[in-house]
Amino acid sequence: MELSKEIQEFLLNDAVERFLRYVKVWTSSDENVESIPSTKCQFDLGKLLVEEIKALNLEDIIHDEYGFVYAYLPPSEGFEKKTPIGLLAHLDTYYGVSGKDVKPIIHRNYDGSVIKFAQDKGLKLHFDDSPA
Known part of the structure; x- marks a missing residue:
C-alpha cells in the first residue's frame, strides 16, 4: 500500500515536530555519578515520552526508577x-x-555542502570533518 503525498507529508511533519520537542529537553548525563540515570533531568524526557505514548493508546506503560520507558503496542489483526x-x-x-x-535547526533539502552557523562564524558542519 502506497501512502498519498498528503499522508507522507503529515507523517514527516509529525516526526520532525516530535524530534524537535525531544532534543529541546535537557538530558545531559554526569560522568561523576554512579546512579542510573546520572541526572534527574533525564526523567523529564521520559515523562514527555510517557505522555505521548498514552496519547497513542499503547498499553502497559512503565517509567521505572532508572528512567527507562516501556510500552506495549498490540499487533494488528492478522499479525498476532x-x-x-x-x-x-x-x-x-x-x-x-x-x-x-x-x-x-532543520536543514531541509540539504545538498551536502558545508553548513555554517550565523551565531558562531567559526563553527561549521560537514561530513568530511566527522569520523566514519
Whole structure:
C-alpha cells in the first residue's frame, strides 16, 4: 500500500515536530555519578515520552526508577503470530557538551555542502570533518 503525498507529508511533519520537542529537553548525563540515570533531568524526557505514548493508546506503560520507558503496542489483526520487535534509545546526552537550551535547526533539502552557523562564524558542519 502506497501512502498519498498528503499522508507522507503529515507523517514527516509529525516526526520532525516530535524530534524537535525531544532534543529541546535537557538530558545531559554526569560522568561523576554512579546512579542510573546520572541526572534527574533525564526523567523529564521520559515523562514527555510517557505522555505521548498514552496519547497513542499503547498499553502497559512503565517509567521505572532508572528512567527507562516501556510500552506495549498490540499487533494488528492478522499479525498476532509475527515476531515482535523492541525499539530502544538513550534518553541522555553526552556529558562533555551542554544539552541545555538546545536550539535545533532543520536543514531541509540539504545538498551536502558545508553548513555554517550565523551565531558562531567559526563553527561549521560537514561530513568530511566527522569520523566514519
